[in-house]
Amino acid sequence: MVSDEYGKPSHHRYLLTPPLLPDLRTLSFRLVTYNLRYDPKPDKITVKESLATLRDPTLEPSYLSLAGKEQPWSSRRIRIAQDLLSEGVALAGFQEALLRQVRDMAELLGDDWAWIGVGRVDGALKGEFNPIFYKKSVFKSIACDTFWLSPTPFKVSIYPGAGCNRICTAARFLSRASSKQLTVLNTHLDHFSDEQRRYGASLLLIRGRFEAATSGGPVVLTGDFNSPPTGSDSGAYGVITGKVPPVQVDKKFTERYTPGGNKLPDFKFLDTRVETPRFNVSGNFATFTGWSPTVTTDWTRIDFVLGGNNRGWASTACKVGAGMSDDGMMHSDHRPVFVDLSI
Template sequence: MEPKPTLDIRLCSWNIRYDSQPDSITVAQTIASLPDPLLEPPSYYADPKEHPWSLRRIHIAGELLQQGVNLIGFQEALIRQVTDLHQLLGDDWGWVGVGRDDGDKAGEYCPVFYRRSVFKVLSSETFWLSDTPFQPSKFPGAGSYRICTAVQFQAIHSDVTFLHLNTHLDDQSDAQRKLGASLLLHRANNASNIPVLITGDFNSPQSGSNSGAYNIITGGLPPVNISSDFATKYPIRSSTFAAVDLKGATPRQHVSGHYATYTGFSAPAKFASYMRIDFILGGSNGGWQSKLYQVGNSLYDNGVWASDHRPVISDVVVKMVEVY
């Protein structure tokens, strides 16, 4: 019997911090103004703070290219950031997503970027993490509109397919986070005949008073009630389906980097607010194996924070799920 085909994915989840200090500086202008790389920065970690996107974008794109990722779930990306990253990453990259405020270009995206030479898009959709998930809408009491970008991919050189869900849960409403996790879990369960990968900023750690969303999606708590329309469109396939935290599913000797994924823009010594709230998860139906898990860097010697979150990266081998 011939071995089943597999697909090697270097997957990243990164909340890149929205463009809170917009300016008119182009990517070309930023590149033209870069200093001589042989010169020492003026001061290591000098007064870390939030810098404009026009400076941060170079660090984000450079980190991703150097890490060799081929699939990325971003959070907090405005349309300018999406187009800038597409330009900086290069022609081999495509992306899928919409603005959360209107389903078009308004508001933050949860875009999924992918290498065209590795993946092709079979289907994609966006749903809102609210009581009316099929139209732009905000959960009562939530700070913002919240969405999930769902993309079904197939490998370019084989018939291996998988579903990627990318999301950003609310920073203010625990009820929204629980509903969002329940919708994500339901959508993933519907696709459990193929491997499922989930990336996102959950604003929910794995323990403590705000851990409800994490525990719902990983099976530690029951989901909350969701829209009947959503449940009808995406009927579940398994009564035992849950998501698995890839950090715990990776051989321990291959888990590296930092623990916290959220840092703010504070100095390294001021780590009281650091938290692990950004995750890469896989469906409990299998079809994937995590070979490496790393939380990378976001602060550089020139004192620039690329983002107030660190990138989360995993090497995942995907194959077809055995369906009985």
């Protein structure tokens, strides 16, 4: 599903567009990957009602009174939108967003924003989305599609033994300030099956390589991998970053997304936290908190912004947001990862 520039959802196929003539101008922008935590208990409070009840900003909060407790989405969405708008984000990859959450974020972010994505349960409106939001004044969407991270990636499906359907939203954008193209892949790997995570990572690697070879531009991968860089669950991260061999995937997918002449055989994704100048990397490290307001051994880094090694991009700053307000409200059980990119 695509929210077009008139705010109406529409479907269209992924259309391959030829590389454009090179442009020497540079676009610098901030993007974020953010697992919003799905809304398990909707309270039917509208965005307007939430905004109408905002407290006087001059009043001192009751410090940490909400710490360690999951708050309703109707409250959390306000803090998330405030964070994103104050950070000057131009592109966002969300995970775990139900349709009502997608619509809430669209309303809160405003008319300069549009979004791309489908629900993973039916390829339309049901289930969680991995939507890509973008500022229309900065980017123009020129192509998009969704594929499932399973042995049948071109239809609604689940990997055997996985906890649920898993998808990737793929979009190609054009910078309005130049003729440069940018491809964004946004995903959420399985929380239960390590086999699914490795399989999904192998599909993402193939698709990323195809995008890099055919567009001639940078490719960015955002998402919740449920796979840290080290440890027993690090296989998916290893596959995506070229440290672990990929697994064999669906033949049709491989054939469709293998560029002619076997271009970029050594393609992999690079971790922007590693590629950013060290002084410009924030002190926060962990991205998953599990609602714990204090650092514990359960905190881990599983949310990433990666860039293809075909380059065309530079990461100038990387920050893991605090994701908690003075009153102790945690905006999600994941923290946002902000990255400043130049393309």
